[in-house]
Amino acid sequence: MSVSFSLKRLIKLIVVSSLLVACTNERAAITEWQHSQLGSYAAAFSPDRRYVLVGDTDLPAKLWDIEAGKIKYAWQNKAGEAGTTTDVAFSHDGKVAATCESQTIVLWNMADGEPMVRLEFPATVKDMALSPQGDYVLLALQDRKAVYFDVIANRVKYIFEHDGKAVNAPINQLINTVAISPDGSSGLTGGDDNTARLWDLETGEQVQQWQHGNDVSLVSFDPLGGFVITAAGNDQTRLWNLKTGDQIAVLNNSPIPIDSSWSDFPIFQTTTSAIGYSADNQFIVTGHPNRQICTWQAQDGSPVDCWQAPRRQPLKPGVVLQAVTFSPDGKAIYSESGNGLAQKWQFQHD
Numbered sequence: 001m002s003v004s005f006s007l008k009r010l011i012k013l014i015v016v017s018s019l020l021v022a023c024t025n026e027r028a029a030i031t032e033w034q035h036s037q038l039g040s041y042a043a044a045f046s047p048d049r050r051y052v053l054v055g056d057t058d059l060p061a062k063l064w065d066i067e068a069g070k071i072k073y074a075w076q077n078k079a080g081e082a083g084t085t086t087d088v089a090f091s092h093d094g095k096v097a098a099t100c101e102s103q104t105i106v107l108w109n110m111a112d113g114e115p116m117v118r119l120e121f122p123a124t125v126k127d128m129a130l131s132p133q134g135d136y137v138l139l140a141l142q143d144r145k146a147v148y149f150d151v152i153a154n155r156v157k158y159i160f161e162h163d164g165k166a167v168n169a170p171i172n173q174l175i176n177t178v179a180i181s182p183d184g185s186s187g188l189t190g191g192d193d194n195t196a197r198l199w200d201l202e203t204g205e206q207v208q209q210w211q212h213g214n215d216v217s218l219v220s221f222d223p224l225g226g227f228v229i230t231a232a233g234n235d236q237t238r239l240w241n242l243k244t245g246d247q248i249a250v251l252n253n254s255p256i257p258i259d260s261s262w263s264d265f266p267i268f269q270t271t272t273s274a275i276g277y278s279a280d281n282q283f284i285v286t287g288h289p290n291r292q293i294c295t296w297q298a299q300d301g302s303p304v305d306c307w308q309a310p311r312r313q314p315l316k317p318g319v320v321l322q323a324v325t326f327s328p329d330g331k332a333i334y335s336e337s338g339n340g341l342a343q344k345w346q347f348q349h350d
Helices: 002-022
Strands: 031-034 040-045 051-056 061-065 070-075 087-090 096-101 104-109 115-120 125-130 136-141 146-150 155-160 175-180 186-191 195-200 206-211 216-221 227-232 237-241 247-251 274-277 283-287 292-297 303-308 321-326 332-337 341-346
Touching: 040 087, 040 321, 040 332, 051 087, 051 096, 051 332, 070 104, 087 125, 096 125, 104 125, 136 175, 146 186, 155 195, 186 216, 186 227, 195 216, 195 227, 206 237, 216 274, 274 332, 283 321, 292 321, 292 332
Parallel strands: 125 175, 175 216, 274 321
Antiparallel strands: 031 341, 040 051, 051 061, 061 070, 087 096, 096 104, 104 115, 125 136, 136 146, 146 155, 175 186, 186 195, 195 206, 216 227, 227 237, 237 247, 274 283, 283 292, 292 303, 321 332, 332 341
16 A cells, blocks of 8 residues: 555656646846857856856857957967867966867966967866866876876876776776866866765875766866765766765755655756856856756755756757856856857846
């Protein structure tokens, strides 16, 4: 009898959840800009939230002045050859930007737009993060390694790997995502072994390891260095205390409690593709591959608001949120999607 009741309750919840997804609040943006004609593979907002760097397809990457709606710089890694920019990043101090085309990274001076250094690596770069002043880069490479590279000395300082123990695999697993802490002392990696790992960038030692139920696809430090966020595809997004390693919260707005026996059902899980923070560190904004944008209380991960971005073309269903952040005054949210549209949204909260 109890099993029958539980199944009926689950079916009811699935139906309700499906209706909620189908009727998700699709909003009109305050303002909208077209930042790419063909769509982009990557985007990142500058730390001061004034600019967004968009990796265009088969065109130079473009640094946009957001509110002015103007291009400040157009960058390509090889002179006269406009390739596809596969990743972009900023240093924490906002003085250095980086563009990546497959195995080539160029660091750019934000003051004058000139190239500072060009780096070539033996494997395709999957993800990259810059140190606070841009003098180090942390890379997730296609060869199952993460490399902490000293730009000034032009050498590899540390190599990080994810062994396969967590998933009972005899070989090292792919590393998908990386991040460097605001003070430059720590690094994060996330991989196909379902773990996120915290590393001491002074010693190269692993400090912490967090388990997920699927491949870890995104990792992030909050700007004040108090907690980290790790997210796994079709799984959960979790907040962890940086010092103790304890879980603070799970970003969850489904009708199923996170610790229930049904929480692993696919319809109640999600993938987080972008994360941003308010200037006062009180709120988090997340972007997802299903057009969804959500805001959360940073203190306990409680949901604040969720809505869907409209499609650029109604018959093209996919809208992956590549970057999200709060406006400099904290009253709005900026988003950048893979369909080439940038949008500004009103930030609604109590």
